[in-house]
Structure formats: structure tokens, C-alpha cells
Amino acid sequence: MKRSSRLSLALHALVHLHKQPDEAITSATLAQCLMTNPVVVRRVLGELREAGIVTASKGHEGGWRLLCPAGEISLRQVYAAMGESLLIRTESDPGDIECGIVRTVNSVMGDFLADAEALLAARLERVSIADIARQASPNPLHPHGAINHG
């Protein structure tokens, strides 16, 4: 895994959980699907658990499940749950603050980013996990659309 891809990981995992609603999926299995480590999966899904999107059960037949239908899980919820921003912070060192120009640049960019953040959230609200799953395999009857990837 290379970049800041926790959001991607989360979305990917959620689609898998959506596609297999009958039984819980373990971190180890998901890790194989996502080509990463079980602990990384737990870290990411742990945030989704705290946000009430998924649930985890221990022991035999344990693992992860969705807590609500995939059509009701918006990307905005997932995004918010991850506690990270799609926007890069542009602020400079606190030490620079004594310079009025730096303060203003930080302020202008801060306002701008806050604005942009709200805009992004509004757009993410419109897409659900089910939308992604649908797009991943539009027609389950067609062979290459219906493969159970993993």
C-alpha cells in the first residue's frame, strides 16, 4: 500500500461486506481481498465501527458485518468516520504566525478549505456503497460482472 488510501480501503471493505451479507467476514479474509494486513483492516474498520456503520463480533464465526443496508451508507458518512480530510492542509509553521502575511494566507486558505470541505461532503452524500457495488458488477447474471472477487 502506498498512499493515503484509508478511505479507499474502507469503501472496498464495505462493498465486500455488502456482497456477502449472510456471514461475517474476518479481518484476515478482508486483508487478502484488500491486499493489506489484518491489523490495518481492523484499524480502518474500527473507525467505521465507532461511527456505527459496521459491527464486529469475536470468536467462532466472528468477523465484520454491515449495520445497515448499503444503500443507506453514504460516502460522506464513511469519509466523516475516517476522520481525515480529502483536502491537504496548507498552513505554515506556528512560528511564522508573527508575520501578518502568513497569518492572512493561512486565514484565506483556511476559509477556502472549510468552504471546499462542505462542498465535498455535500457531493459525497449523494453516493452510497450500494452505488459503488452496482457499478462494480452492474449485472450479476453476466459472468465477468458477477465474479466474486477476492
Added chain:
Amino acid sequence: MKRSSRLSLALHALVHLHKQPDEAITSATLAQCLMTNPVVVRRVLGELREAGIVTASKGHEGGWRLLCPAGEISLRQVYAAMGESLLIRTESDPGDIECGIVRTVNSVMGDFLADAEALLAARLERVSIADIARQASPNPLHPHGAINHG
């Protein structure tokens, strides 16, 4: 300096150049203002030079100057010149591409980010370096800022 702050650095430098239009400012001087290193300044301003926003002259009395009035330099131009995105890339490893779900997640997020990028650019277009300079230290004598034409 901590984070991805090249855009902030660029804006800060441009405001300084705007405020001292009579003489060129050296990388060393700017580095002091921006609390960073002369080479870093050259790297950042070098991109602005390639974008036609500033010019650099060598030798005695050399340094950096604006190529056009600060009121005509939009943050979008500066943003584009930096060749970086305010949006974090969310794609996973190329190795993951064999999985249809990963492809779809990457595709969905890619489309979304491209869309968002255009939106950000449109908003950055509306703010100029002069706007930031004005906000940093409003000039009581010239409330609208002196247009440096020629």
C-alpha cells in the same frame, strides 16, 4: 516547516513581491521572510517562473519580480503552477487493479476528485494576490490598492 505548504509559500512570496515592486527580491531575503531556505524558495518560485507569473534575474541587483499586476494573478494560476493538488489521492496499489471492486472504487473516487478539482479551481479563480495583500494590511491611503500597470 512542516506540511505540504508549497502553495502557502508561493502565495506568501508573491505578496511580498507585490508589496515591494520597485526592486527585485533575492531568494535569500525571501527565505528569511518565509522562514525557510533559499533553495526552497527557488524551487517554488521556479515553478511560478515557468508559469509566467514571476521573473528571475541574476547578478547584481538581481532577484525575483512579478511579471504582472497582483490583481491579475489569481490563486488558481498559482495553484495550477505548483502542479500539485489540494485533493489527496485515494487510489490503491496498481497491484490491486485485478480486483473489480478496487477498480470501481478508484474510478468512482477518481471521477469525484476530478469534479471536485474543477470546483476548487473555479473558486480559486475568484481570489487574487492583491486580495490577500489587501486583507493582510489594508492601506488607508489607497483602499482599493494601487494598480501597477505597465
Added chain:
DNA sequence: AATGATGTAACAATAAAAGTTACATGAAAC
């Protein structure tokens, strides 16, 4: 020529993210 600036390569230091190991905790099966 001497001076003083940029341009750039090469490397070091730093910080952020992800990967890994190890183990405690809890739930279900036997």
C-alpha cells in the same frame, strides 16, 4: 576579472503513513 544572483543536482533530516509483531480480551464450540 570580481561579485552576486539564480539553477540544479545530490544528499540528509524529518514527518506521515502503512506494515508488522505480539499479546490481552472476549465469545462461541466442544
Added chain:
DNA sequence: GTTTCATGTAACTTTTATTGTTACATCATT
């Protein structure tokens, strides 16, 4: 109640991106 298997989490290592630094070639001006 013991065993088994899963999560929860801490601690550490590895990797990657960014920035900082040094060094020096290049070029313009005096």
C-alpha cells in the same frame, strides 16, 4: 471449563513524501 478463534490495541519497523541543506555550475552586472 477448556479450547479455539476472532477482535482490540500497543509498540515497533519499514516505507514514502516532503523539506532542509550543501555544493557548485551558470550567467549578468559592475
